[in-house]
Amino acid sequence: MFNNDECVNLYIDYLKAKNLSSRTIAKRKSTLKRYLFFVKRVDINKNQKREYLEYLLLTCKKNTVMSYVSDLRNFYDVLITFYDIKLENHFKEINMKTGFRNVEFFYKEEIEKIVLDMEQSKNVTMFQRFIFELLYDTGIRVTECSDIRINDIDLKDRVIRVRGKGGKERLVLYGKCLEPYLIDYLNFRLYLLKFNKQSHSYLMVDMRTAKKLSSNRIYSEISNVGKKLHISINPHKLRHSFATHLLQNGADIRTIQELLGHSSISSTKIYTHVQYKEKQKAIKKYLFR
Numbered sequence: 001m002f003n004n005d006e007c008v009n010l011y012i013d014y015l016k017a018k019n020l021s022s023r024t025i026a027k028r029k030s031t032l033k034r035y036l037f038f039v040k041r042v043d044i045n046k047n048q049k050r051e052y053l054e055y056l057l058l059t060c061k062k063n064t065v066m067s068y069v070s071d072l073r074n075f076y077d078v079l080i081t082f083y084d085i086k087l088e089n090h091f092k093e094i095n096m097k098t099g100f101r102n103v104e105f106f107y108k109e110e111i112e113k114i115v116l117d118m119e120q121s122k123n124v125t126m127f128q129r130f131i132f133e134l135l136y137d138t139g140i141r142v143t144e145c146s147d148i149r150i151n152d153i154d155l156k157d158r159v160i161r162v163r164g165k166g167g168k169e170r171l172v173l174y175g176k177c178l179e180p181y182l183i184d185y186l187n188f189r190l191y192l193l194k195f196n197k198q199s200h201s202y203l204m205v206d207m208r209t210a211k212k213l214s215s216n217r218i219y220s221e222i223s224n225v226g227k228k229l230h231i232s233i234n235p236h237k238l239r240h241s242f243a244t245h246l247l248q249n250g251a252d253i254r255t256i257q258e259l260l261g262h263s264s265i266s267s268t269k270i271y272t273h274v275q276y277k278e279k280q281k282a283i284k285k286y287l288f289r
Contacts, residue, residue, distance in 0.1 A: 007042045007079055008032050014078050031071040038253065042079075042087065049090040051262060059247055069094055105240040111136065114229065123228040127207055128221050130181040135222065135235050137178040138162075139242035139260055142215040142235045148203040155183070164261035172259060 002010070008029070015025050038055065039048050056065045069091055076089035106114070118124045118132065134145065144162040152161040158174050174182070189205055192198075196210035204213035219235055226233030239260070246256050 002042075002085060004036050004040075004042055007085070008036070010083055011075050011078055014082055028071045028075070031068050032075060035068070035072060044090065045088075046090055051257075053094075055253060104237045105244045106237065108245060111241060111245075114231070114233070117229050118225065121228060124225055126181070126184065128225050130185045131204075131218060131221050132225060132233075132238070133178045133181050134174070135238045136242055137174040138172040139239050140172060141239065141261075142218045144261070145218055145235075146202075146204055146213060146215040149201040150186075150203060151201060153182075153203065162261070168261065170258065170261050 011032070012025060012029060015028065035052065036042070038052055044052075053065070053069075056068060060068070073089065073091040073094075076087055076091060079085040080087055080089060114132075118129050131145075134140075135142075138160060140160075140162050141164070144164055147163050148160060154160070158176075158179065160172050160174065161169055162172055163169055189203070189210075192205055192207070192210040193200075198205075198210040200212060202212040204218060205211065206213050206217070222233055222235050222238070243256055243260060246259075247253070
């Protein structure tokens with residue numbers, strides 16, 4: 001199996017033999033450099049392709065993404081067809097007109113307006129405001145939110161342990177904006193448990209029964225905030241906003257990958273883990289509030 005540099009060189013040789021312009025060759029070489037920096041090796045799987053596309057959709061305009069995909073599709077076609085290298089061309093499966101899922105997110109100014117509108121609204125409850133802050137400040141999924149337990153929370157360092165897909169644990173960090181809402185909620189939660197004679201360690205509880213709050217209910221609470229403010233809000237949109245704002249302000253993609261709990265973006269043997277302090281730095285430096 002050829003290594004990355006060898007594959008790129010073979011492809012560039014092919015382009016030169018086809019008498020493509022130096023500008024076109026330079027553009028495609030740049031595309032490959034960006035791509036291989038992300039995935040680390042030419043031999044990728046479908047999950048890695050999906051994660052790379054999600055990254056592109058968060059950071060580039062749709063037309064730019066389509067151009068990258070076209071270049072990558074051609075790259076694999078040449079290696080497979082012309083050089084008989086045993087690879088899968090996962091980019092061949094993408095429909096250039098309909099194969100892109102629009103990633104919805106709020107601009108920073110929109111988040112600021114939502115926060116202001118929630119403060120001024122008499123219809124948005126403090127519980128709903130807490131859920132909004134929790135999801136946006138951490139970027140966690142609703143299922144992860146529903147499964148948080150009290151002993152997962154470190155108030156001193158503002159850290160929460162969450163359980164992602166496949167039971168994989170990770171640490172997420174939250175900023176100062178969430179802190180007062182979290183503390184107020186924790187106090188009210190104790191009252192609810194006592195009043196309803198409930199005893200469990202789950203963070204998220206139903207406001208009437210004090211039983212564990214399901215992920216569907218968390219989703220509904222956020223959707224209801226949107227209805228009250230006459231805008232479309234859902235937990236996934238907040239998660240994308242969290243990631244987008246970090247990316248737009250220069251946060252490293254691997255840091256964001258770890259914070260979001262995505263599966264590995266590389267199939268290399270050695271995985272570059274993001275250290276706890278690097279996560280802290282990203283939250284403090286790049287999250288705009």
